[in-house]
Amino acid sequence: MRQKLVIGNWKMNGNRAANTALLSGIVAGLNDFGAEAAVCVPAPYLAQCQAELSGTPVAWGAQDVSVHAGGAYTGEVSAAMLQDFGAKYVIVGHSERRAYHHESNELVAQKTLVALAAGLTPVVCVGELLAEREAGQTEEVICGQLQAVLDLIQPEQVANIVLAYEPVWAIGTGKTATPQIAQDAHRFLRDCVAKKNTAAAAGVQILYGGSMKPENARELMAQPDIDGGLIGGAALKSTDFLGIIQSV
Numbered sequence: 001m002r003q004k005l006v007i008g009n010w011k012m013n014g015n016r017a018a019n020t021a022l023l024s025g026i027v028a029g030l031n032d033f034g035a036e037a038a039v040c041v042p043a044p045y046l047a048q049c050q051a052e053l054s055g056t057p058v059a060w061g062a063q064d065v066s067v068h069a070g071g072a073y074t075g076e077v078s079a080a081m082l083q084d085f086g087a088k089y090v091i092v093g094h095s096e097r098r099a100y101h102h103e104s105n106e107l108v109a110q111k112t113l114v115a116l117a118a119g120l121t122p123v124v125c126v127g128e129l130l131a132e133r134e135a136g137q138t139e140e141v142i143c144g145q146l147q148a149v150l151d152l153i154q155p156e157q158v159a160n161i162v163l164a165y166e167p168v169w170a171i172g173t174g175k176t177a178t179p180q181i182a183q184d185a186h187r188f189l190r191d192c193v194a195k196k197n198t199a200a201a202a203g204v205q206i207l208y209g210g211s212m213k214p215e216n217a218r219e220l221m222a223q224p225d226i227d228g229g230l231i232g233g234a235a236l237k238s239t240d241f242l243g244i245i246q247s248v
């Protein structure tokens, strides 16, 4: 039985005072919940997470990682640095990085490998654009994104990744994928993973992301291949984030 996992992707939001309020609200509200919870925060706030979340059930992580181990790469943050601040997760290949920073499938695959090598759990994001869905290319697109990662990692590493299906047309738009659309994509992704490692595929957590909120989380999470959520906007309010966690 796969454990449900709910990760808040704060994107480029937050400040120290607001973060403290949000984190303490989440920790205070977590009682008897049946899911793992984590927040992926801007890199400058990893130290704050370490200070304020250590010893709580809430894990923390980052939103990107460099493929380089260190040296003259201005602006980059290495996997070892994330680990230094206790990060458990790192999001790789978010559609905003693919779109605004031109990250290719191959670069995302390299980031996945670097994260795994450092003992971090990469949360590998895949998802199609609206035009791609309308052109009937959803499976081709998300398979291509996933396959680049599967081609680079070892079969035994499959068990150490988390996948996130985030249809780009559902991110920040208020348009959630229907539970059936999401389930079909998740099932498809799991079948793709199975070609690399059949045994591990059954255990890989596949999160849904895209306008998930307390009101629609229950029905999405009830789908057999949806193992949790990667939450944007609703992760910035403790009551909404807790509402999603509690819908598991």
Ligand SMILES: O=C(CO)COP(=O)(O)O
Residues within 6 Å of the ligand: 009, 094, 166, 170, 171, 172, 173, 174, 209, 210, 211, 212, 230, 231, 232, 233, 234
């Ligand atoms: O991009 C997302 C999480 O990574 C989803 O964002 P929203 O929940 O704001 O749609």
